[in-house]
Amino acid sequence: MNYKAMCESVCEIARSTGLFIKEERQSAKLDIETKGSNDFVTHIDKASEKRIVEGLKKLLPEAGFIAEEGTEDVRGDRFNWIIDPIDGTTNFIHGLSPYAISIALMEEDKIVVGVVYEVGLDECFYSWKGGEAYLNDQTIEVSKAATVADSLIATGFPYSNFTLMEGFIKSMDYFMKNSHGLRRLGSAATDLVYVACGRFDSFYEYDLKPWDVAAGAFIVEQAGGRVCDFTKGDNYIFGREIVASNVATHDELSEVVNKLMVY
Ligand code: IPD
Ligand code: CA
Ligand code: CA
Numbered sequence: 001m002n003y004k005a006m007c008e009s010v011c012e013i014a015r016s017t018g019l020f021i022k023e024e025r026q027s028a029k030l031d032i033e034t035k036g037s038n039d040f041v042t043h044i045d046k047a048s049e050k051r052i053v054e055g056l057k058k059l060l061p062e063a064g065f066i067a068e069e070g071t072e073d074v075r076g077d078r079f080n081w082i083i084d085p086i087d088g089t090t091n092f093i094h095g096l097s098p099y100a101i102s103i104a105l106m107e108e109d110k111i112v113v114g115v116v117y118e119v120g121l122d123e124c125f126y127s128w129k130g131g132e133a134y135l136n137d138q139t140i141e142v143s144k145a146a147t148v149a150d151s152l153i154a155t156g157f158p159y160s161n162f163t164l165m166e167g168f169i170k171s172m173d174y175f176m177k178n179s180h181g182l183r184r185l186g187s188a189a190t191d192l193v194y195v196a197c198g199r200f201d202s203f204y205e206y207d208l209k210p211w212d213v214a215a216g217a218f219i220v221e222q223a224g225g226r227v228c229d230f231t232k233g234d235n236y237i238f239g240r241e242i243v244a245s246n247v248a249t250h251d252e253l254s255e256v257v258n259k260l261m262v263y
């Protein structure tokens with residue numbers, strides 16, 4: 001496969017779907033459904049996912065799909081797309097940025113193409129196997145912060161699964177006192193690509209799904225960063241826990257997260 005060409009085609013699909021999302025948001029009344037506690041979906045999430053799936057099917061007919069809203073829920077033998085049509089739906093509903101389209105291509109169990117298109121600021125982050133990481137036309141790399149004390153750290157606040165709440169509060173207490181500060185943007189895919197381009201030095205969150213992290217985590221690694229789960233293993237796409245950062249702070253950060261949040 002020509003991964004670079006595939007990545008460029010996926011960027012086009014993401015950009016055109018982003019335009020569709022913006023236009024629909026202006027013209028239509030939002031039809032909002034509740035999927036679970038504080039977990040929402042709009043008719044635009046569903047329509048966007050259909051458009052993305054239709055576009056991707058033409059690119060690689062044999063691939064399967066793991067998509068948040070369940071469009072084409074079939075697995076491919078070798079290739080699978082992992083898709084979040086709008087990551088940051090709560091922001092989107094409230095008219096806030098960021099919100100992003102996240103598309104990853106998985107070959108066997110490895111990501112080979114990742115695209116995160118942040119619609120609000122019209123920023124496309126992408127990379128492919130064997131390539132560098134990009135924001136629009138520019139290559140990107142993770143930050144050079146040397147310690148957690150020098151880091152701006154992104155996270156996500158629990159909103160429906162409170163099982164690790166106690167440890168999470170302890171981690172916030174620690175990072176508020178021992179870093180440049182914490183941020184909660186409301187889109188995990190955006191948090192990750194902001195680590196990839198050095199706006200954030202690191203990010204951690206629990207209870208994320210494969211479509212929240214698959215593309216963004218790949219782009220962090222391609223931009224020279226490191227990613228792990230809360231036990232410092234590599235089960236961060238399907239394992240619902242992620243720590244992503246530049247290289248220099250990774251061991252220190254993942255040690256703190258591990259100590260405070262694994263119990
Ligand atoms: C959500 C966002 C948010 C994270 C949530 C996700 P959605 O995705 O990534 O930042 O904290 O856990 O579910 O529902 O807007 O696609
Ligand atoms: Ca999401
Ligand atoms: Ca979503």
